[in-house]
Amino acid sequence: MANTHKALVLHSTSSPLSLETWPIPAATPGSVIVKVLGTTILPYLKDILNGTLQYTITFPMIPGSNCVARVHSVGADSISLKEGQLVLCDITVRARDDPNKAILMGLHGGAAMKLMEGEWRHGSYAEFAKFPLENVFPLNEEVVCRKLEYTIKDLCSIPGYLVPYGGFSEINLLPGDTVIVAPATGRFGGGAVTMALTMGATVIACGRNESTLSTMSSVFEETGRLKTHILTGDVEKDTANLTKLANNGQGADAYIDFSPASAAKSTHIQSCMAALRPKGKAVFMGGIYGKVEIDYNLVMMKSLRIQGRFMYERDMVVQAIKLIENGNLKLGEKVGSKTLKMFGLEDIEEGLLMAGKEAGWGKQVVLMP
Incomplete structure (x- = not known):
C-alpha cells in the first residue's frame, strides 16, 4: 500500500498552489484518515489564497472545505467507523477543551489559531486528509447512493x-x-x-x-x-x-x-x-x-x-443528514443545483477561476482528487 499521496499546498499568498507529494497522515487517537472523493471549490477561495480576503492562515497549508470521502484508517479510540465507509467530513473544528473556539481546517484560523498552527491546519484538497473523529459523519450509502440515486457531486452540495x-x-x-x-x-x-x-x-x-x-x-x-x-x-x-x-x-x-x-x-x-x-x-x-x-x-x-451564528454544531449536522436520508431535503437538480464541472488536483487553477466566475445559487464546481 502506498504511503504517499498528492496534495495541493499553499506556501504564501503571493504564490499559486503547488501540487506536491506528501506522506499520507497517520491515524492517531481521536482522528480519522479519509480518502477524499469530492469537495466543492468555494467561489471566494481564490481571494482567500491570494490574500484579498484576509483570513488567518498558517503556511504551508493544504486548503480545503467539507468533503465526501471514504474512511481509510481510524484511531484506536474509534468504535463505529469502518474502513471503506462513506462519510461526510466537516472542517469546523472546535477546541475540545473550549468548544466555544473554532477554526475552519484549511481555510480560517478563527478563534483558535493554535489549532491552525498545529494539529488541524490542513484541509481536503488532497487525495487523503486527516479529520477529528467527531467531524466525520457516516452516510447511509444504501439509501443516499442506491435508493435516492445521489452521486458524489450531489453529496458535495450538502455544506x-x-x-x-x-x-x-x-x-x-x-x-x-x-x-x-x-x-x-x-x-x-x-x-x-x-x-x-x-x-x-x-x-x-x-x-x-x-x-x-x-x-x-x-x-x-x-x-x-x-x-x-x-x-x-x-x-x-x-x-x-x-x-x-x-x-x-x-x-x-x-x-x-x-x-x-x-x-x-x-x-x-x-x-x-x-x-x-x-x-x-x-x-x-x-x-x-x-x-x-x-x-x-x-x-x-x-x-x-x-x-x-458561526457555522453550526455537531448535532445540527446529524439532524441535517437525517433530513437527507429520509428524503425531506432533496439534493442536486431536483432543487436546482447543478455541478458545472469537476476538476482534478492538477487543474485547480482553472477550477478556482470557474468557481469565482460562476458564483451563485444553483451552481457548484467540484474538486475530485
Missing part, C-alpha cells in the same frame, strides 16, 4: 445547506413560520431557501438578480410557499413590500442574512429588520467586516432578537 440550517436551528425556525432570506441568490442564501422550505416554512427570497429569483420560483413552485422580492434600495418601499408579503401583512417571523463583504452599505438589512413582526428574530451569517446600520428604537420597540 451549502448545513450553514443555513445552523442559523435556523439557532433561532428555532418552526413549520408555518415565514422567513425572509436576503440575499437569497448566493450559495448559502439559496441553500437557506431550500432548507427553510424543507423545514416547512414559508420563504420570502430577496435579491437584485431578477433572473435567478425567477428560476428559483419555478423550481419551488409546487411547494406553494415561496415568494420573491426584488430589492429596490429604497428602505421604506422594500419594508412595505416585504411586510405585505409576510403573514397577511403582519410581518415576518424570522430573517436570515448572508450579506457578502461588498454589501456592507446596502439598505436591505434595514428593510428586512423593519419587516419583522414584534418579537421576530434575525440571524446574521454573512461576511461583512465592520459596522452595519440598525434602527435601535425599532429593535427595542418591537422586542426583536438579533443573533449571530
Whole structure:
C-alpha cells in the first residue's frame, strides 16, 4: 500500500498552489484518515489564497472545505467507523477543551489559531486528509447512493445547506413560520431557501438578480410557499413590500442574512429588520467586516432578537443528514443545483477561476482528487 499521496499546498499568498507529494497522515487517537472523493471549490477561495480576503492562515497549508470521502484508517479510540465507509467530513473544528473556539481546517484560523498552527491546519484538497473523529459523519450509502440515486457531486452540495440550517436551528425556525432570506441568490442564501422550505416554512427570497429569483420560483413552485422580492434600495418601499408579503401583512417571523463583504452599505438589512413582526428574530451569517446600520428604537420597540451564528454544531449536522436520508431535503437538480464541472488536483487553477466566475445559487464546481 502506498504511503504517499498528492496534495495541493499553499506556501504564501503571493504564490499559486503547488501540487506536491506528501506522506499520507497517520491515524492517531481521536482522528480519522479519509480518502477524499469530492469537495466543492468555494467561489471566494481564490481571494482567500491570494490574500484579498484576509483570513488567518498558517503556511504551508493544504486548503480545503467539507468533503465526501471514504474512511481509510481510524484511531484506536474509534468504535463505529469502518474502513471503506462513506462519510461526510466537516472542517469546523472546535477546541475540545473550549468548544466555544473554532477554526475552519484549511481555510480560517478563527478563534483558535493554535489549532491552525498545529494539529488541524490542513484541509481536503488532497487525495487523503486527516479529520477529528467527531467531524466525520457516516452516510447511509444504501439509501443516499442506491435508493435516492445521489452521486458524489450531489453529496458535495450538502455544506451549502448545513450553514443555513445552523442559523435556523439557532433561532428555532418552526413549520408555518415565514422567513425572509436576503440575499437569497448566493450559495448559502439559496441553500437557506431550500432548507427553510424543507423545514416547512414559508420563504420570502430577496435579491437584485431578477433572473435567478425567477428560476428559483419555478423550481419551488409546487411547494406553494415561496415568494420573491426584488430589492429596490429604497428602505421604506422594500419594508412595505416585504411586510405585505409576510403573514397577511403582519410581518415576518424570522430573517436570515448572508450579506457578502461588498454589501456592507446596502439598505436591505434595514428593510428586512423593519419587516419583522414584534418579537421576530434575525440571524446574521454573512461576511461583512465592520459596522452595519440598525434602527435601535425599532429593535427595542418591537422586542426583536438579533443573533449571530458561526457555522453550526455537531448535532445540527446529524439532524441535517437525517433530513437527507429520509428524503425531506432533496439534493442536486431536483432543487436546482447543478455541478458545472469537476476538476482534478492538477487543474485547480482553472477550477478556482470557474468557481469565482460562476458564483451563485444553483451552481457548484467540484474538486475530485
